[in-house]
Amino acid sequence: MDWLPDTYILSRMQFALTAIFHMLWPVLTTGMGIFLVLVEILWLRTRNPAYYYHARFWSKLYVLNFGIGVATGIPMEFQFGTNWAPFSEATGDFFGSILGFEASMAFMLEAGFLGIMLFGWERVNPYIHLFATIMVAFGANLSTFWILIANSWMQTPTGGEFENGKFIVRDYFQAMFNPFWRNSVIHMFMATLETSLFVIGGISAWYILKQRHSPFFAKSLKVCLATAIAVAPLQIYIGHLSAEQVYHYQPTKLAAMEAQWETTPAGQAADWSLVAWPNNKAEKNDWEINVPNALGYILEFKEKLSEPVQGLKDYPPEDRPHLVGLVYYAFRTMIGIGFFLAALMAVSTLQWLRGQLSEENIGQQRWLLLAWVGSAPLGYVAVETGWIVRCVGRQPWAVYGQIRTADAASNIPAGEVLTSFIGFMLLYTLLFGTTLYFGSRIIRRGPRLDLPLPNEDKPAIETGKTQHQPDRRPVEAQQ
Known part of the structure; x- marks a missing residue:
């Protein structure tokens, strides 16, 4: 089987597949959880039934994403023991405990309150139900926190040192709160929230275009728009801060993000590559379009750089990313989507202020x-490309500057990895199709606007009946 790629390449391909697929689902649950908290608070404050029905409708999509996220997240983490055992052995004292916190604290919290959120509307006090919804959203975002803590440590390992190939923790909190952690957590939090807002807003816009429950979905679109007014521009700013950290801590990644082969010394201005075609073999860009003297303004808001921007050619080929084109265009895709969503938010806000999003006029805003x-799928693309930049740009290191990815892979037969890789592809294709089917089914059916409001059907509750459970006994028995 000489035609097979080696185990290391196959293991990377398998992990990339499972990570990219898994990430589709928690991205929506973490952001949508916050949206559900928001509409439930609006329901309790205003007693407007529309917000109650929104909470019931969107929670169906939430639980669908939650289930697929669990099913795909567990196999991804198991690979640290199967395909990446040397990495786990070297970093397990810290990295393994962080993943344990994510499972025992975040996932269990979310799962524990999920049943109350879904089925407790007429079984618990409304404020207890709100507390359950808050705990579900908090658990989902706490999971993101722990995952980003673990990954940020891989980017900037602190809090100990490697001795005989094993990481010895000297300061656990320093390892947790490493230089990358804060901006990474905030950037991902904003990404999941922004993605969810535009997914919910996109689905709401689809209903309005189809003239189905237009006043109802105009409310959810406006809630998403009002939240995006803060989230979209803030996400761009946090993204800039994250790029600044790459500038200071990961010069090879920055060079790949900008396809910069030659070093620009400190105190000089540098052009910014708007678009280019990197050539790894020739160690240059075959062609490029530059914006003169713009890189300093992007990195430091000034023309001349205070620190050098290292070029890829300053590093041996084995110490720098090889997929420069992938990192370069993934970075620009993420940035382009971020600015597009911010522009859509700005235009939508302007139309709202002009009164064009009222119940009477919103259906006429077809182009908007x-x-x-x-825009609904664009947030997913931005998240995935962002993680490509983050992880592919870190190569050839599993732990930046400490453990090479090639040394972190398990020594198992390539044929076995290929078998599991093909199995994951088939299984995930089936899961993706199934999820699309049930998700589209939920959307096609639409919201149940005839559900009884909680605790407002007292006579029916007292007699053991509800509005949707009519007395089906014979007429004589009823009399």
């Missing part, structure tokens, strides 16, 4: 609604 529908 189509833009919202088209």
